[in-house]
Amino acid sequence: MSGISSPGVGSGLDIKSIVDALVKAEITPAKDRIDRREASLITELSAIGQVKSTLSKLQVSLIKLGDLKQFNLLKTSISDSNALQATTSSNAIDGHYDIEIIQLAAKQNLASSAFTNSSTPVGQGTLTIEFGTYSNDLSSFSVNSDKAPLVIDIGPGQNSLLAIRDAINNNDSGVQAAIVQDSQGSRLTLSSPATGKSFEMRITVNDSDGNNTNGSGLSTLAYDPTSAVNSMSQTAEAKDSQFKINGLLLTENSNRIENAISGVTLDLKKAQPGTLISLGVEANEAQTTSLIREFVKQFNDAMGTLNNLTSYDPATKKSGALQGDTGIRNLKFALSSMMSDVNQDISSPLKTLADMGIKTTKSGLLEINEDQLAKAVEINYDAIGAFFAKSAKASDSNVKINNIGADVKAGTYALTIDSFNPGVNLSGTIGGLIATSSNGVTLKGSGTLKNLSLDVTGGGVGARGSVTVTDGLAVKFNNLVDQFLNDKGTLVDRSSSLNQQIEKLTEDRERLDYRSQELGKRYLKQFTALDGLLSQMQSTSNFLSQQLANLPQLTLNKR
Template sequence: MASFTSLGVGLGGGVDVNAIIKSSVDMARLPITRTTGLTYQATMIDAKISTYGQIKSLVSTLSDAASKLTSVTGWNAVTAASSNKDAVTASAVGGTVASTFSVEVQGLAKAQTTTSQALSKGLPVGAGTLRLQVGKWADSSTFTPADGKTAVDITVGINDTLSDIAGKINGAKAGVTATIVSDASGERLLLRSQSTGEEAGFRMTVTDTDGDDADGSGLSRLMDSATTIYAADAKATVNGIAVTSASNTFTNTVSGVTFNALKETAGPVEITVASDTSKVKENLDAFVKAYNAVNQALNTITAYDKDTKTAGLLQGDSSAVTLQNTLRMALQSVAGGDGKLRTLSDVGISTAKGTDPLRPSGDLAIDSTKFEAALKDPEALKAFFRGADGNTSNGVGTKIKSTIDGLLADGTGFFSSKDKLLKKAKDLNAKDTQAVEDRATRLEASLTARYVALDSQMSKLNALNSYIAQQVTTWNKSSG
């Protein structure tokens, strides 16, 4: 805005032109700045976008919970128990056949270690080349390199200490790690294969620049008098049948079961695989919890508090009410087929009474007694949620999941459509705001130009008036 602080010649010192123009511009910007104007509306749109995003996240969690009620693994959960958890632990994937088998551990998996003789601390070892090769030792003299694993050569300089050599080995990524071990005798180089199991052994050879790789001096000292503990597979028997593993974890040695050897055993350890009905209850609890989280969020943001006379962000929003009603209707789904379990109420899931009988919350609650009774026939309960006779569309869980997935669908779902509408409203708000700002800017420029012109004209008139007054005074003196 042009400054009129020096005005006063034409319009007079008592005219605050800046204030007049600012007042007019502020009036033009009222559609933006008033209490419920465009700025407020933009803030509300952003808040709704954020709120619907949070509700979508809660509904997505509900979808995941419903999936567990319709999936095979959710109903075929099993447990694997060990008679001696200190020696052997076990786990099993859903659907694994119930069974019992015994495990005896004769040996744990080991990594190969090679320890050099003691050398003087901090002194150079000797120049040359170390070659490391990963593979398998059939015995202490027969080594077979691993397929696809090339040997790695490491150059050792004349001034390299044992610590320098260890650093070069670790940096070479040759499948071997190096550590320095210090004792009263000096420093020792400790090499260890990065993995356990017979196939993860290694061989180190030395090419010494002194021309003799076996004289026990220079770099060859690393191999002279070195001690080696060779890599080994874990060894066990399952029902008397010998099995091995490169690690202490035996995967699918018994179909669907993984057991871990922790120590050698003096006798058999019994592993028992059994169905796990507690997983069904856990999945159902998760579903109820997820539904209640969505329901409570919708209750809060659509409520009106008469005492404080405050409304939730989405109070009166028909979309939020539609969403809540859609979810509640999904809970009324009826299972197909001829089973005795037809509705969620039949399995012990119903609307909680709440603290205010006149205003029920709509939250779900589980009647444990009724649910435990339904759980006595797990196949019937499974058919109720997943569908009977292979017809998954008849399952109550499937119907609820289908409704939720429809709400979450990209492009056509409830949340996608609502997000598009809100973002469209935000874009329109931004355009309207810019249009008002443009009008205010034009008005400011126009008023400024008019007042500048008026000031100029008034200055000329004031000058003319002064001239005429002077002439009149002169005439009066002449007449006298």
């Protein structure tokens, strides 16, 4: 104990040891109870952390499995990937296409006449580069209204070939300027900002020498075939890409084709006139199988963790950290029960997980029959997406689902069309909420249905049936897991409660320390008083002994 550092000066008692022993005897049981309780709470908190972690991983797999777009990401097969590449979006549909690449899109390139060197002054004034398309006979130029012209002021000290090159490149027009050295000197070259005929360049000047077309001064950079002002020459012509899809001739100003096939982006790599390239767009069975396998793995990991934490080993008589825990037992039951969920869509060939080769073992884990799963994916690909994900179906055959967000609740929503001029205007209500269209085809909901949109391809105004939104197994499963993991979920509350209890134990420990100090002070005071009393008694004893020792001497003296 602090403040006690020596034995009793009068009695010789080791007061420090006595006081420490008494305090320890009284405090230790309470301290041990706090230590044991704290260790138990920390173990339980760690176990809850493990549960949250494994459920979070399970939830990630459920979110992917519950997104119908994941099942609509079709794959492509191409007979010549050196000439053609393709990617798909969720809007792609199965199909086969024969593609012939006749011509690749190209940029226009221009070159100036030769200058002595790159520092040679060119001229002063204003240089304007417009973008557009020349007619086949070069008699006219149609300006590209989507591309603003590039205007550059060239003043004193900024009129060398180098300075003009840098002035062009420092703008964000996309025109690429360079200086090329050949046997005759330095030439300024220009490359159009993008491929295609609509990005051909017309260059006009406002020359400080007063003559804009004489081929001297700044006029040496003019280019306009429509007026025979061609101080610069064309070294490479702009070209549109030309290609055929199933025999239909198409042209684009780019080699990236985004709208020719719905949901498919084509990248043209090499022209091969007369050669057909086979493009297949088909179900991505490998991706779907991978999503299902990942879900099964994460479910088994979660159940394995729960089984371990709630286990009891009779041989070692050791229990898991959450053995007998009612909340965790309810969680296990809820997860297991979800695996026997039945698909309510009577038209679906898939009613339960067992229909695709996924069964529950005696230990509560999932087991995949790979042959059955492969067969189910091959034969019932679309049904698998609807089984797991959030999906929607319209009762009207002229209404297709364009998009459905994760926040759209399951249910049946009445559809009414108020106005419809295909491709011009479209409006109505979905589930009684206003629905509008920006293109006369896609009807977008509002409010709680803002992420539900429909494509109306025909029919008239008035009541148009209904749209039924269904939550698949993964969506319902994710909702269940979220009840435990969200900010107000039971596991979060549990962790918060445990942390509060641990904090309270810290306060209890502080109070126990204070009590220990006060107890030590009290015992020290008592034993110090005892030491003083013993010292007095020792002095009295010594005095009496001395007096008694003198008694015989007194008797002898009387004789």
